[in-house]
Amino acid sequence: MKKSTIFIGLFIAVLIGIGVIGFAKVNKASAHITEGSDNYTISETWELPKELDEISGIVWIDHQTIACVQDETGMIYIYNLDERAITEEIPFAGNGDYEGIALHNNDLYVMQSDGLLYEVKNWNATNKIVTSHQTGFDSSHNMESLVYSIKDSALLTAPKDKDLEDDFKGLYKIALSSKNVDTNSPAYKIEMNAAALKPYRNKKRYKTFNPSEIAVHPTTHDIYVLEGKNPKLLIMDSNGVLKTVFKLDKINFPQPEGMTFSDQGDLYISNESANGPASIHLVEFNK
Incomplete structure (x- = not known):
């Protein structure tokens, strides 16, 4: 040869x-x-306008209306799901790093990453009053979550990065009367050594789970905690007992940072723009 x-x-x-x-x-x-795409079903998706490319928090208002904030601009965007459009813009502050939004009665609350809480009283009235409050958290905690809990009669938030100890991430109550937090007494704990988190355990224990958002189911009062960094959804019961953790794929959830329930218990999760427009998904997870 x-x-x-x-x-x-x-x-x-x-x-x-x-x-x-x-x-x-x-x-x-x-x-x-x-991986994780078989954990859920997406029944509808909304592609969002450029103003919401950096969408970081959402909250259900009523009917088909969601209030949104984005990372950089001190503006609340009212988004109508039926019209698929922003119908109102509500300024509340200058440029900053705004991460979470919550609703209680007629008042909206926005969390800044350094723990500064903005309160927009009578958000849908002409005589809106905007105030800000120090919660006791700071930029080292990197606060990204906010929700109102009927069961706790308070706002809930969680440090994304460091907490008091590396072995847990606490969910803390913000009293509506004082807007203060007892940073030494979490209402609920996500234990980093929980069996359900074993597949995601990091050598630096506090990096095992990094809360980006919290939502509370309107009827069961189960607590849903979202992580956007390595997308996953953690579910606890109303007493804070961990029930399950769902991994989320990066195709449909490239950077999920906002989450809210409708009054009927429909779950909405928002994604920042990544290789395409920002989006909101209507999601149902497997039982």
């Missing part, structure tokens, strides 16, 4: 080998980004 024929054969074999390895790597990468 000619040497040239041998070399050609070897060259072809090497090319085939490279192709097989490359195909396996592509399949592995594809499986990684789609």
Whole structure:
């Protein structure tokens, strides 16, 4: 056999080998980004306008209306799901890092990442009153979550990064009367060594789960906690006992940071813009 024929054969074999390895790597990468997609069903999606590319928090208002905030602008955007459009803009502050939004009666609350809480009283009236309150948290905690809990008669929030100890992330009550938090006494704890979090455990224990948002189911009062960094959804019962953790794929949830329930218990999750427009999904998780 000619040497040239041998070399050609070897060259072809090497090319085939490279192709097989490359195909396996592509399949592995594809499986990684789609992992978790069988945990839920998306029944409807809303692509959001450019103003909400950095959407960081959402809260159900009524009927088909959701209030939204985004990272950089001190503006509340009222978004109508039926019209698929922003119908009102409510300024409350200058530029900042705004991460969570909650509703109680006619008042809206917005959480800044350094723990500063904004209160917009009578948000839908002409005589809105905006005040700000120090909660006791600071920028080292990186606050991204906010929700009103009927059961607790208070707002709930959680540090995304560091808490008192690395072994847990606490959910803390913000009293509506004082707007203060007892940062030494969490109302609920997410234990970083919980069995349901074992697949996600990090060498730096506090990085095992990083809360980006909290929502409370209107009838069961189950507590839903979202992580956007490594997308997953953690569910606790009304007493704070961890029930389950769902991994979320990065195709439909590239950066989920907002979450809210409708009055009927429908779950909405928002994503910041990533390789496409920002979005809101209507999601149902497997029981």
